[in-house]
Amino acid sequence: MMKIVITGVSGFVGDYLIKHILTEEPDVQILGLDAVAPRWKYGAAVACRQVDLLDRDRTEGLLRDIKPDCIIHLASFSSVADSWKDPIRSFKNNTNIFLNLLEIVHALQLQCRILSIGSSEEYGIVKDGDLPLRESMSLNPVSPYAVARVAQEQLSAIYAKGFSMDIVCTRSFNHIGPGQPDKFVVSSIGKQFAEIKRGLRETLYIGSTGIIRDFLDVRDVVRAYYLLVKKGARGEVYNICSGRGISIGELIDMFSETSGISPAAEVRAELQRPVENPKIIGSYEKINAHVGWQPEITLRESIKDIYEYWLSATAATGEQQK
Amino acid sequence: MMKIVITGVSGFVGDYLIKHILTEEPDVQILGLDAVAPRWKYGAAVACRQVDLLDRDRTEGLLRDIKPDCIIHLASFSSVADSWKDPIRSFKNNTNIFLNLLEIVHALQLQCRILSIGSSEEYGIVKDGDLPLRESMSLNPVSPYAVARVAQEQLSAIYAKGFSMDIVCTRSFNHIGPGQPDKFVVSSIGKQFAEIKRGLRETLYIGSTGIIRDFLDVRDVVRAYYLLVKKGARGEVYNICSGRGISIGELIDMFSETSGISPAAEVRAELQRPVENPKIIGSYEKINAHVGWQPEITLRESIKDIYEYWLSATAATGEQQK
Numbered sequence: 001m002m003k004i005v006i007t008g009v010s011g012f013v014g015d016y017l018i019k020h021i022l023t024e025e026p027d028v029q030i031l032g033l034d035a036v037a038p039r040w041k042y043g044a045a046v047a048c049r050q051v052d053l054l055d056r057d058r059t060e061g062l063l064r065d066i067k068p069d070c071i072i073h074l075a076s077f078s079s080v081a082d083s084w085k086d087p088i089r090s091f092k093n094n095t096n097i098f099l100n101l102l103e104i105v106h107a108l109q110l111q112c113r114i115l116s117i118g119s120s121e122e123y124g125i126v127k128d129g130d131l132p133l134r135e136s137m138s139l140n141p142v143s144p145y146a147v148a149r150v151a152q153e154q155l156s157a158i159y160a161k162g163f164s165m166d167i168v169c170t171r172s173f174n175h176i177g178p179g180q181p182d183k184f185v186v187s188s189i190g191k192q193f194a195e196i197k198r199g200l201r202e203t204l205y206i207g208s209t210g211i212i213r214d215f216l217d218v219r220d221v222v223r224a225y226y227l228l229v230k231k232g233a234r235g236e237v238y239n240i241c242s243g244r245g246i247s248i249g250e251l252i253d254m255f256s257e258t259s260g261i262s263p264a265a266e267v268r269a270e271l272q273r274p275v276e277n278p279k280i281i282g283s284y285e286k287i288n289a290h291v292g293w294q295p296e297i298t299l300r301e302s303i304k305d306i307y308e309y310w311l312s313a314t315a316a317t318g319e320q321q322k
Numbered sequence: 323m324m325k326i327v328i329t330g331v332s333g334f335v336g337d338y339l340i341k342h343i344l345t346e347e348p349d350v351q352i353l354g355l356d357a358v359a360p361r362w363k364y365g366a367a368v369a370c371r372q373v374d375l376l377d378r379d380r381t382e383g384l385l386r387d388i389k390p391d392c393i394i395h396l397a398s399f400s401s402v403a404d405s406w407k408d409p410i411r412s413f414k415n416n417t418n419i420f421l422n423l424l425e426i427v428h429a430l431q432l433q434c435r436i437l438s439i440g441s442s443e444e445y446g447i448v449k450d451g452d453l454p455l456r457e458s459m460s461l462n463p464v465s466p467y468a469v470a471r472v473a474q475e476q477l478s479a480i481y482a483k484g485f486s487m488d489i490v491c492t493r494s495f496n497h498i499g500p501g502q503p504d505k506f507v508v509s510s511i512g513k514q515f516a517e518i519k520r521g522l523r524e525t526l527y528i529g530s531t532g533i534i535r536d537f538l539d540v541r542d543v544v545r546a547y548y549l550l551v552k553k554g555a556r557g558e559v560y561n562i563c564s565g566r567g568i569s570i571g572e573l574i575d576m577f578s579e580t581s582g583i584s585p586a587a588e589v590r591a592e593l594q595r596p597v598e599n600p601k602i603i604g605s606y607e608k609i610n611a612h613v614g615w616q617p618e619i620t621l622r623e624s625i626k627d628i629y630e631y632w633l634s635a636t637a638a639t640g641e642q643q644k
Contacts (some may be wrong), residue, residue: 056410084484086380090508091421095473099413120612138460141476141481151417151473155409162406162596249612274484 003029004229005068007101008047010034012180017222024226027063030159031066033059051137053097054277059103064119070113071231073101079183080121083145084273093301094148095155102159115167115229116156118212120173120241121146131245132214132283135171135237142275153237158236168232170225171240172280173318177218186215186251186306193255194310196263206270209249212279216242218296224235227291241282242295254303326551327352329372329423330397333357334502337548339394339500340364340545346548353388355381356397371480382426392435395423402443403504404468404594416470416593417477425482435488437602442495442536442563443468447599453567454536455555455604457493457559464597475559482557490554492547495563495604499540500631508537508573508628515577516616516632518585526585529593531571538564539619549613563604564617576625 002025004005006014009032021028030046032038038048051058063071072211077083077093080314105114123133124140141147156167179189185207191239195201232238256262287293324347329335333353341351344367354360360370373380375397385393393549399405399415420438427436445455446462463469478489502509508530517523546562554560578584609615 080589081554088418088421088425092420096410096418099410103410124489140388142480147473147476147480150476151469152471154469158464158466158469158597276478 001027001029002070003031003066005031005033005063005066005071007033007053007071007073010036010038011074013074013175014176014220015040015157015179015223016177016218017074017225017311018046020219020226025266025279029066029244031062033062034278034281037233053100054092054099054102059100060108061105061261063110064108065283067110070114070115071101071105071200072115072225072229073098074117076117077145078145080117081183081273081302083143083148083154087144090144090259091148094299095151098152099155102155102165103164104164107120107219113168113229113234114156114223115232116152116167116169117225118153118169118237119146119149120171120239120280121277121280122153122171123280128279131279132243132281134283135239135286142277157235166234168228168237169237170228171237171239172221172281173214173216173239173280175218175221176306180218180306185248187304189248189252189255189309190303190306191314193259193261193263194314197261198310198314200314202263204265205253205268205271206248206252207263207264207268208276209252209267210247210278211276212245212247212281214241214245215302216240216282216295217302220295223293223296224287224293227293228287229290236290236314238290239282239284239289240287241284242299243278243282243284244299245281246299254300255307258304258307310321323349323351324351325388325395326389326390327353327355327376327385327388329355329393329395330359332360332497333396334538335544337362337501337527338499338546339396339538340368342541342544342548344368350606351388353390355384360383367420376414376428379421379423379620381432384573385432386430389432390434391393392437393423393427394437394547395420395422396553398439399412399467400441401466403595405465405470408445409466412466413470416467417473420474420624421477422575424477424487427479427487428485436478437492437547437554438489438491439547440475440491440559441468441471442493442561442604443599444472444493445474445492445602446638450601452602454565455561455603457561457608461612465595466600479557488556490550490556492550492560493559493561493604495536495538495542495561497543498537498628500627502540502628507570507578511570511577511626513572513632515581515583515585515629516636519581519583519633520636522610522636524585526574527571527585527590527593528570528574528587529590529595530598531574531589532569532600532604534567534569535613536563536565536603537621537624538617540626542617543617545614545618546609549615550609552635553613555612558612560609561604561606562609563606564621565604566621567601567603567605568621570597573625575628576601578628579624580629
């Protein structure tokens with residue numbers, strides 16, 4: 001039986017990941033860890049514990065008990081925008097928690113693979129000619145969040161080399177999907193479209209419409225994570241991305257098509273960041289070559305599902321407000 | 323009157339820096355901060371406070387009171403070897419304390435220059451053809467200490483750009499000089515030579531003799547720091563180095579010449595590191611062009627002063643042991 005620890009399990013990605021693993025690996029034991037209480041119940045194969053990963057003793061005790069075959073480290077303070085508002089918290093809940101985890105695995109001499117989730121933000125701002133981003137490119141972080149992620153990846157490399165630990169790293173590009181918190185841009189736009197459709201608001205508030213990102217459905221993301229756990233090459237770093245760049249303006253157009261409404265939009269300064277990366281597009285050639293992964297869900301499908309998720313969620317809110 | 327805050331003031335470099343500033347800038351007020359009590363007294367121009375830089379409230383209060391024109395951030399957990407033994411402590415006392423300091427200066431809106439001390443270790447292992455190391459080269463840290471320093475420098479760049487803060491960064495190469503703790507290699511060798519000379523031991527314990535480093539006298543280092551505070555270009559990064567590479571074997575030969583003894587040497591595994599950078603040599607062309615700095619103290623002078631320092635120190639020990 002495979003024993004898997006998932007940190008940050010109560011987050012947006014955790015729920016999708018658990019469901020995917022339970023489908024792919026029926027004989028599995030999962031221990032989910034998170035600073036907040038679990039949001040769902042999954043049956044006997046999944047146990048969840050509330051723990052602060054900065055609490056080394058408690059985390060060490062939990063890992064000593066389960067002796068996992070693998071740790072999928074989703075836990076993160078993952079908002080770039082919030083990292084500008086609270087860089088200290090962002091740093092602690094990205095780099096420091098990960099370093100704690102490495103130290104625990106090293107101290108316990110656990111023979112387990114660690115999947116370290118990183119971010120496309122690590123690349124920073126590059127020239128158009130250097131797109132799509134490839135894993136061999138240098139890292140030039142331009143936000144507190146990105147610095148914390150670069151440090152995490154560099155620590156992975158050092159523990160892999162210095163202590164012969166089995167670590168695989170990702171640079172995951174922007175995730176989207178139903179259930180994502182609305183502080184992330186696509187979810188925020190989807191929620192606002194649903195609210196406008198329901199007559200709960202009139203205007204769409206946005207940050208920059210021109211910035212271009214490589215958005216990937218969370219269901220494709222968790223499939224990549226599981227493949228990397230099973231077949232990724234030790235010590236390697238993998239982009240997980242769609243390979244296509246979409247501007248926020250184009251996304252808004254797609255939500256308009258899906259919802260059948262075209263609301264007025266207002267650019268709000270508070271939704272902009274001190275330094276904005278204009279364009280992030282990745283290449284998934286490496287992960288495709290190593291483990292055969294490629295994205296399967298189209299952006300149009302993702303947008304439709306996100307919009308419908310928010311329509312349901314705002315229906316409930318609408319009811320309450322009546 | 324210029325008001326200067328020096329963090330990590332009780333360390334090896336702090337004492338030299340204070341003396342240099344008091345000579346160069348008679349009308350100055352210095353506030354020294356350190357986690358440990360000050361080791362010396364300097365007169366009315368210098369006040370020292372014991373404070374943990376992770377204690378944000380207390381540190382913020384001290385900076386609010388003095389409103390410095392500049393902060394020279396020497397505080398660091400600066401041993402590469404110790405960073406392999408206690409990576410968490412190394413990370414907290416490099417990156418986290420620096421991020422706290424940035425956040426405090428930002429929150430208080432202090433109009434002050436920050437001199438952020440970094441390390442040659444940030445460069446990592448490079449091909450011989452890429453030596454000497456220049457500031458434009460990419461960073462590839464190979465120890466926990468080096469990762470922490472890279473994160474510190476990247477955070478500097480982000481606060482400089484995102485919040486228009488006045489930050490100058492160094493990549494300081496290996497310092498040497500009288501009074502340096504003996505956990506650093508040159509000081510350790512100097513101390514052992516003095517002990518052997520005094521008949522307190524017979525054999526010299528060393529790590530790797532082949533590794534090559536760029537050693538610079540601490541008195542040249544503090545002169546560079548002060549010049550960068552006064553004349554360095556905002557947002558820039560500067561190597562501070564001698565420009566020449568010396569192997570540990572050559573250093574031992576120089577101590578032999580200086581002391582007139584040639585002890586047996588024994589390579590000890592515990593003095594080696596999981597990943598060792600074979601060769602670090604820097605270029606000081608940029609700092610020379612920008613502020614006119616160049617090293618003035620020869621390696622032979624440094625070695626002589628270090629040996630004589632340890633001869634005095636071990637004399638005292640020898641007396642006690644009698």
